[in-house]
Amino acid sequence: MDRSYQQLDTLLHQPARLSIMAALAAAQEVEFAVLKDTINISDSLLSRYIGMLEDAKYIHVRKGHVGKRPRTWLSLTATGRKAFSEYVETLRKIVGHNIGSA
Amino acid sequence: MNNTISHKEAAQAVKQINDVQADINRHSAKEYMPWIGWGLFTMLLYPPFDYFDQNKWSIVVGVVAIVGAILTDRYIRTRQSKVKREKKTSPLAWVIYMLLILMGNVFAFTAHSQFAYAWTITGFAIGLPTILYGLWLKSQN
Numbered sequence: 001m002d003r004s005y006q007q008l009d010t011l012l013h014q015p016a017r018l019s020i021m022a023a024l025a026a027a028q029e030v031e032f033a034v035l036k037d038t039i040n041i042s043d044s045l046l047s048r049y050i051g052m053l054e055d056a057k058y059i060h061v062r063k064g065h066v067g068k069r070p071r072t073w074l075s076l077t078a079t080g081r082k083a084f085s086e087y088v089e090t091l092r093k094i095v096g097h098n099i100g101s102a
Numbered sequence: 103m104n105n106t107i108s109h110k111e112a113a114q115a116v117k118q119i120n121d122v123q124a125d126i127n128r129h130s131a132k133e134y135m136p137w138i139g140w141g142l143f144t145m146l147l148y149p150p151f152d153y154f155d156q157n158k159w160s161i162v163v164g165v166v167a168i169v170g171a172i173l174t175d176r177y178i179r180t181r182q183s184k185v186k187r188e189k190k191t192s193p194l195a196w197v198i199y200m201l202l203i204l205m206g207n208v209f210a211f212t213a214h215s216q217f218a219y220a221w222t223i224t225g226f227a228i229g230l231p232t233i234l235y236g237l238w239l240k241s242q243n
Contacts, residue, residue, distance in 0.1 A: 008107060018115060019122045026123040027130065029186040038125045066183055073186075088119065094112035 011056055012087045016041055017049050021084045024059060024076045032072040050074065058083055131181030133191050136174045137236030140199065141229040143170060144206075148225025151210065152218060190239055202228050 012018050019039045023030055036046050053059045058080030062073045076084065147163050206224040213220040 013107075015115075015118065019118060022119040022122040023126045026126040027185045027187045030126060031184045034126070034129050034184045038122060038129070071183070091112045091115055091119075094107065094109060095116050 007090055009083050009087050011052065011058070012083065016045065017053060018087075020046075020049055020053060020074075021058065021076070021080065021087075024074055025081065025084050027075075029062070029073045029075045032074065035074060053080065056080075056083075126185055129181070130185040130187045131178050132240075133178075133189065134236040134239035136177065137191075137239060138233050139170065139174070141232030141234075141236060143167070143229070144203070144225045144232065145229030146225075148206075148210070148229075149219075149222040151214070151221035156214075190242055195235070199228075199232060 012021055016039060020035065023035055023038050032046070036043060039046065041049075050059065050061065054061055056079075057077055060075050060077050062075070064071055064073065143166065147166060150159050151163075206228050210220045210224040
């Protein structure tokens with residue numbers, strides 16, 4: 001069964017961006033380095049995708065320190081969580097089985 | 103550009119989501135571990151009070167308790183700083199555990215002169231439910 005791409009959020013319909021959203025949906029907040037290790041892409045590409053998702057108000061970026069080291073934490077906004085849920089719901093309909101919920 | 107998404111492509115996306123979320127879960131704090139650790143603490147360290155000098159053994163238990171508390175705090179804080187998840191353990195659970203320890207210690211200390219295995223019974227009475235609670239938390243992951 002094929003479905004139109006228009007039913008899917010085009011911003012999420014890209015493997016790395018989908019992985020970012022999936023990772024953030026599984027937690028309240030994820031550190032940049034953990035996200036990078038999980039998704040296995042370069043810093044620059046990850047930063048670029050984060051920028052795109054942040055512009056769409058899907059994710060929130062928080063900067064801080066652990067000891068003296070600067071850290072960046074990322075989390076889904078309510079808008080982002082809703083967009084991801086809808087994307088997953090569409091996939092669920094296409095595949096026809098349950099996905100581990102966010 | 104192809105304007106369709108196939109069943110296979112959707113299934114791959116589903117697998118990708120599940121894999122990524124499982125990986126994130128692996129980085130998060132395992133809340134059950136401290137509970138199992140503290141359950142073992144009472145089960146293993148209380149019975150020797152029935153056999154050894156209580157004053158000397160209490161120093162060992164005290165040191166282990168302090169080191170355990172520091173390690174528990176560091177473990178949770180370190181993991182939470184990487185992947186923060188909603189805590190499954192209510193602070194009330196820790197309060198109940200501390201009250202059990204306090205009541206158990208008072209009971210064992212006073213009952214020890216009347217029957218020989220007061221500390222062993224107390225250690226198991228506190229430790230077993232604590233470990234079971236930890237295993238229950240693990241099953242919720």
